[in-house]
Amino acid sequence: MNNQLLEKNLNYTEVKKTTISLLTMIIIAILTVIAWWLIPIKDPYVEEVLSFSGNIDRGSAIFQVNCAACHGTNGNGNVGPSLKDVWKHKSQVQIINQVVSGKTPPMPKFQPSAEDMADLLTYLRQLS
Template identity: 50%
Template sequence: MNKPSIQTETENQLPATVAIALIVVGAIAVIVFGIYQIQTSDPYIESVLATEGDPMRGHAIFQMNCAGCHGWRKDGRVGPSLEGVSERKSDKEIIHQVISGETPPMPQFQPKPQDMADLLSYLKKQ
């Protein structure tokens, strides 16, 4: 005579936990891929990257719009330090950060492509 198998509650939860973990990992992968696709095909970003920036104008734009949070010398205040930001993030990532507003309390900006190119050239300058 066979005894019925008795599974504990923990054994029953294991497949559900694995399934949830796989769903979360899949969702994160889809989001990351989506952001990558947006960044690589966004006409605004492509326009900025095709425009030669002026770091002097970029400095003035930074002082007017960014220094209040990121410090007069890009050294951080409310917002993080932006010293060497171009070594940590690609141009597309920097542009996306500025225009997206995805990281509160940073607001969303939509500067003209020339202004963004100028700002980017200033941020790349050491």
């Protein structure tokens, strides 16, 4: 009888250790995913864009040539959505990624130089 109790306790201890190990691994995996999601990945292109102050006049010209057909000459929207107050719901990095990714059809992939992108951001900032 004592051997059965001892064996039961040993089995319980093993199950407890296994459960704790499994929970620890799950917690570490979850924390890794959260950290990966929260820590921004440094994109050299984005970093370069953000290093420029941007020129509103050049940004306006870039917008008129490349964006106005879909977003309207004043950014009011046409085929593409209005870009008025785009800063209220998108960060600079999100806007850069939206422009260069081509992942939101029908918007084409657009690869301006870092300085041109900075100029475009400066222009977009003043649309309200």
